[in-house]
Amino acid sequence: MDGILASKPNGDTASAPKRADNPSLDSFSPNPALHVDQHHKIYMQDSPALSPTETDCIIHVRANGICGSDLHFWHAGAIGELVVDGPHCLGHEGAGEIVWAGAAVTDFRVGDRVAIEPGVPCEKCHNCSVGEYNLCADVRFSGVPPYTGSIRRYHVHAARYLHKLPDALSFTDGALLEPLSVVAHAFERSHVRLGEPVLIAGAGPIGLIALAAAKASGAFPIVITDVDAARLRFAKAFVKECTTVQVPMDKSPEEVAGMIQKEFANMASPPPRVSYECTGVASSVHTVLHATQRGGEIMVIGVGRKIMDGVPFMHASMAEVCLTIDDELV
Numbered sequence: 001m002d003g004i005l006a007s008k009p010n011g012d013t014a015s016a017p018k019r020a021d022n023p024s025l026d027s028f029s030p031n032p033a034l035h036v037d038q039h040h041k042i043y044m045q046d047s048p049a050l051s052p053t054e055t056d057c058i059i060h061v062r063a064n065g066i067c068g069s070d071l072h073f074w075h076a077g078a079i080g081e082l083v084v085d086g087p088h089c090l091g092h093e094g095a096g097e098i099v100w101a102g103a104a105v106t107d108f109r110v111g112d113r114v115a116i117e118p119g120v121p122c123e124k125c126h127n128c129s130v131g132e133y134n135l136c137a138d139v140r141f142s143g144v145p146p147y148t149g150s151i152r153r154y155h156v157h158a159a160r161y162l163h164k165l166p167d168a169l170s171f172t173d174g175a176l177l178e179p180l181s182v183v184a185h186a187f188e189r190s191h192v193r194l195g196e197p198v199l200i201a202g203a204g205p206i207g208l209i210a211l212a213a214a215k216a217s218g219a220f221p222i223v224i225t226d227v228d229a230a231r232l233r234f235a236k237a238f239v240k241e242c243t244t245v246q247v248p249m250d251k252s253p254e255e256v257a258g259m260i261q262k263e264f265a266n267m268a269s270p271p272p273r274v275s276y277e278c279t280g281v282a283s284s285v286h287t288v289l290h291a292t293q294r295g296g297e298i299m300v301i302g303v304g305r306k307i308m309d310g311v312p313f314m315h316a317s318m319a320e321v322c323l324t325i326d327d328e329l330v
Contacts, residue, residue, distance in 0.1 A: 033152030058100035063171035065093030080314035091151030092118035095174025115174035118142035190299035194218035202278035203231040257290030280304030
């Protein structure tokens with residue numbers, strides 16, 4: 001890795017290993033990058049100097065998504081314990097072309113088109129050893145302080161966490177693979193069954209991907225909610241089989257949940273057994289709790305506050321802890 005990562009293990013290297021097909025590292029300057037700082041300013045500035053190791057590649061980034069977490073780092077300056085305390089380069093949804101490969105890299109060559117898997121785990125802890133490397137406590141995640149993100153022209157990344165793009169996928173498609181993987185993982189952990197109802201709260205990018213995944217899973221009926229009518233119109237055009245519910249700002253979570261359950265009842269359906277909360281907004285989480293079938297399951301995908309009504313929300317989200325409420329009176 002590079003920049004701030006230079007002080008980390010396997011970060012900086014005094015003499016970057018060369019291959020015959022590699023250009024000089026001097027070729028990758030200037031390297032403009034999108035930065036935020038602790039004063040909530042956002043600006044373009046040259047990236048820290050690239051310092052790849054023999055197991056890294058340098059990618060010319062051709063497409064990069066803007067995630068809700070990027071906006072959190074900009075506006076709030078932090079997500080949970082992850083704090084922007086100085087100039088910081090954003091971005092983790094990237095795809096591009098390899099323009100340099102370390103001497104130990106055997107699976108890639110200059111010119112390969114790749115998607116970037118942003119999290120590089122330690123590969124030594126218990127979670128890594130059992131294949132749950134996404135839960136690694138020491139993960140180096142692009143764009144998350146203190147690690148340099150991929151909203152820049154040239155990005156250094158461990159070759160092991162790059163994925164070749166087939167010719168049928170564009171760079172934009174490649175950048176979308178990261179949010180798609182988030183939803184795919186959520187559906188793997190809390191999957192809907194063929195022909196059963198599902199609720200999706202939030203018609204933003206993650207909610208829309210969840211909507212597509214629900215349709216592909218054979219779920220029906222599908223209800224999606226949002227406060228924004230334009231987003232719901234887009235959702236309906238995207239997946240015409242869905243039913244949309246615009247959330248009134250003056251209604252309580254219980255009242256909105258009643259509206260949602262009425263829509264399911266109108267389609268001769270029980271309330272959803274599985275719901276996907278894709279906003280992280282407290283009122284939406286509360287609504288989904290009331291709208292979901294008793295004994296059901298809620299997968300919270302949206303990024304919310306560090307503490308939500310006394311619940312350590314971000315810890316539960318990042319640790320993927322399933323919270324089950326068991327009524328002792330039953």
